[in-house]
Amino acid sequence: EVQLVESGGGLVQPGGSLRLSCAASGFTFSSYAMSWVRQAPGKGLEWVSAISGSGGSTYYADSVKGRFTISRDNSKNTLYLQMNSLRAEDTAVYYCAKTNRWAWSGKTLIDYWGQGTLVTVSS
Amino acid sequence: DIQMTQSPSSLSASVGDRVTITCRASQGISNSLAWYQQKPGKAPKLLLYAASRLESGVPSRFSGSGSGTDYTLTISSLQPEDFATYYCQQYYSTPQTFGQGTKVEIK
Secondary structure, eight states, rough: OOOEEOOOOOEEEETTOOOEEEEEEEEOOGSOOOOEEEOOOOEEEEEEEEETTTTTEEEOOOOTTTTEEEEEEETEEEEEEEOOOOGGGEEEEEEEEEEESSOEEEEEEEEEOOOOOOEEOOO | OOEEEEOOEEEEOOOTOOOEEEEEEESSTTEEEEEEEEEEEEOOOEETTHHHHHHHTTTTOEEEEEEETTTEESSOOOGGGOOSEEEEEESSSSSSSSSOEEEEEEO
């Protein structure tokens, strides 16, 4: 059974940093691209970032490019999202998501989601 | 970026009703269209992909259709557990984008 467990969320001041983690189990982690998707309170879903199975290729939404960094440790079956220069508009539940392919490209589908971790950016 | 427009944004329906939700992409997405169900406080769950392919374990009352820019999710006979918010998503190009959601409520 695929399991994705996020951690690291919390309250942070504007301009601050936070690192999210996602512990994966139930599948061969290194064989699949992974992604982060966020959902602001009461709002819809927004794709944030993705990384290939090897970690060699990364992708970002324009809204977080230059501030967020996605990475993975395949020896620990763990996905990360380093978030710097946080803004109030980054407040959201952040979901870790598994895809159906090794590469992130057209046709790469998100098929499993974690339960999410809440990040609140406020002074 | 490809914009996804869902309609309606909400609907009220009764158990047993047939429900249809539409999703329009701002450009052709070659059936690279997924539908997700989200219940309050829970993660989204994949229902259909490639516009019409049912994810394993999803009840057959859910179906999808469409091509080009226009797609539809149909629930043939609404069940109590189907009251939720539904999102379409294109995975044809990066950034992947979602519709704004359709909340299905009990009439």
